[in-house]
Amino acid sequence: MNLFRSEEHARRWKKYNPEFEKNLRPLSFWSEVFSGEMFRARVRSDYIFWLRSDAGKQAVQSTMAKLQ
């Protein structure tokens, strides 16, 4: 999961795999995905418990939905 200077740079990368073309997205997309509550909540002292709560499960599902 890497950052590249542009789409062209990513496509030139030796390990570029067209099968995962959908994973090639602008920085703004990844920034939004990694701004979800499942990432923000890591500051919580009860993070593991929270992940198993309804709110935590919903946050994980929301992140995964963005990746579909």
Add this chain to the structure above:
Amino acid sequence: MAELALLDRAFHAIIQRFVHTGQAPHYTELATELGLSMEDGRQLVYDLMAAGVPGWIHPGTDYIASFPPFNNQPTQYRISVDGEQKWFAQCGFEALAVRWLFPRKLVRVAAPCLDCGEPVVVEMRDSEMLSVEPKTIVGYAYSAIGGSAADRPFR
């Protein structure tokens, strides 16, 4: 598997150690901090990884190698906070999540592009994206996000 409350204490202790020092604690340090035996501290690290934390232990050792969003072993994703560089992100995507652990602080991600070696630099403060250089930065993973642990460092 350790009980949930203990997993929470361990998770919080490891994250806070990373925030303050840029490094993960050794399991013996974690055990002491949590009032556990050394062996219970060692096992607790494995339990945390098994509980769904997408990090990993360096193969053949009991060392925490990665604990998202941080990496204990240096990666190309150097993180600076308010001008001080002592953190490494697990990957380019997790680098974008480091800011949530440093509220109100300037978080800078600097890495070489894997294609050309030229810099990729992003500066953030909380929800605000302050600068992106170059503006054309993209993220990419060559396999499914959240894939096998063995593959995570390389995607």
